[in-house]
Amino acid sequence: xxxxPDALDLTRVTTLVAALNDAPARARGWSIYVxxxxxxxxxxxxxxxxxxxxxxxxxxAANEGWRPGLMASELRQVRDNLGLQVGAFDPLQLVAAADxxxxxxxxxxxxx
Numbered sequence: 001x002x003x004x005p006d007a008l009d010l011t012r013v014t015t016l017v018a019a020l021n022d023a024p025a026r027a028r029g030w031s032i033y034v035x036x037x038x039x040x041x042x043x044x045x046x047x048x049x050x051x052x053x054x055x056x057x058x059x060x061a062a063n064e065g066w067r068p069g070l071m072a073s074e075l076r077q078v079r080d081n082l083g084l085q086v087g088a089f090d091p092l093q094l095v096a097a098a099d100x101x102x103x104x105x106x107x108x109x110x111x112x
Contacts (some may be wrong), residue, residue: 017097
């Protein structure tokens with residue numbers, strides 16, 4: 001059994017588009033955190049990959065200006081749901097779907 005990674009490593013900053021592409025490879029326990037004040041997710045929104053199964057990680061991240069965004073499992077579900085609705089999708093559609101989930105805690109519905 002391997003040790004879990006450092007929960008909060010401030011070198012794991014990426015963009016939302018890169019995080020969405022990386023999400024399928026992330027195991028249980030990974031989440032993206034976003035800067036405080038983030039209301040809308042955009043392609044270039046800064047995201048921090050955090051291994052947040054430890055009790056103190058959310059407080060430590062808050063001290064550095066980050067708050068929980070979405071879990072890797074939620075990002076995978078957003079990808080899967082979008083694929084079921086439209087088949088192949090482009091990065092901007094994926095960002096829109098992730099933003100909708102982030103703001104409404106619900107999958108985007110493209111049937112309307």
